[in-house]
Amino acid sequence: MNISFSRHAKRQMKWREITEDEVKDTVLYPESVEDSIKGRKNAFKHIGKKYLKVTFHKEINKITIVTAVDKNK
Numbered sequence: 001m002n003i004s005f006s007r008h009a010k011r012q013m014k015w016r017e018i019t020e021d022e023v024k025d026t027v028l029y030p031e032s033v034e035d036s037i038k039g040r041k042n043a044f045k046h047i048g049k050k051y052l053k054v055t056f057h058k059e060i061n062k063i064t065i066v067t068a069v070d071k072n073k
Contacts, residue, residue: 002062003027009065018068022047026054027063040066 003024005013013023030043036055043054055066 001028003065004062005065006067009067012067012069016068016070016073018050018052018070022050022052023054023065023068026052026068027056027065044071 005020005023009023012018013020025047026043026045029045031045033044034042036042038057040055040057043052043056045052045054049072051071053069053071055068057064057066
């Protein structure tokens with residue numbers, strides 16, 4: 001599965017000190033998933049001291065990461 005990151009997601013990840021590997025792990029192996037707006041999904045996962053929420057859009061062979069947030073901060 002091809003995973004790409006929007007410019008917004010990359011910027012938010014840098015500011016929030018979230019790695020690409022953490023985001024990929026959250027999307028591929030989430031603890032829970034909820035529907036979001038515009039056909040997007042929110043994936044949630046605890047990774048160390050972080051509780052990540054990753055918003056993404058899934059197509060047939062592609063996942064686009066829209067944004068990522070550490071809910072513990």
